[in-house]
Amino acid sequence: MNRLSGKPINKYPYLFIAPAVILLVIFFIIPIIIAFGVSFTDMDLKGLxxxxxxxxxxxxxxxxxxxxxxFLKSIYNTAFYVVIGVPLVIISSLSVALMLNYGSNWLFRTFRGVYYMPSITNIVAIAVIWGYLYNTDYGLLNYILSLISIDKIPWLQEPTIAKISLIILAVWKGIGINMIIFLAALQGIPKSYYEAAEMDGANRIQILFNVTLPLLRYATFFVTVTTLIGWMQFFEEPFVMTDGGPLNGTLSVALFIYKEGFQFSEFGYAAAASFVLFIMIIIVTLVQFKFSKSE
Known part of the structure; x- marks a missing residue:
């Protein structure tokens, strides 16, 4: 019975959300609390x-x-990935979505599938193919460069070039999901806006910057936040392609946490690093929300 209104409390909504809440508490809230406690200890395999x-x-x-x-090197590497990779993913996925939005015939539908396919492909299979592409001695990329008399590039052997190589791979893999989001937002823009702009004499460039992009600001904000969070947890590409090398040149914070926790069994140290990463993600996300608060 609700004391304020005197009406009986409807229990059915709570029954429906109870399974989701229970799973969230068991597999998310409780592990976070335990990990936070572990971060103040020296837990290792003996302690486990x-x-x-x-x-x-x-x-x-x-x-x-x-x-x-x-760890400081891993923070620098992660910042490098974020600063270069996030804008590239957003610009690339938006550009692809704009091109594919111009038509709906079989060719455009086929290319939507082509661009989306990498995002659902297993990272290990991708790593095998891109490993051959990046191979210094017999890789396809260096073979193409040799045709125009350019020396071999150590794609995965030099720290800075290796980071850029992983960014290229991650951008190629990450375009698909964001492209779908942008396509959905583009198709939700009323055609009357474009008709009014054309009647006012606006060309395609003016329509793009004064009609399309402003109306995509909410989709762009969502893509920016989710992409930024994903890249701050950059893990799969350096894990399967370089294992953090050479000379820790591609080591990300997430890979550092994995290595400390599961390779060196320093669970307390890894838990502390994970909470540092967690705080970094929270700060960056709050800054983004702060800048977009007025909208």
């Missing part, structure tokens, strides 16, 4: 087997992180 071997170390893991050159 016997909790009596676990010691509370306070903020030691966090202070060690910011004096760890490997």
């Amino acid at each position: 087997a016997n909790l009596s071997n676990v010691s509370f170390v306070g903020l030691e893991n966090y202070t060690d992180l910011f004096s760890d050159e490997k």
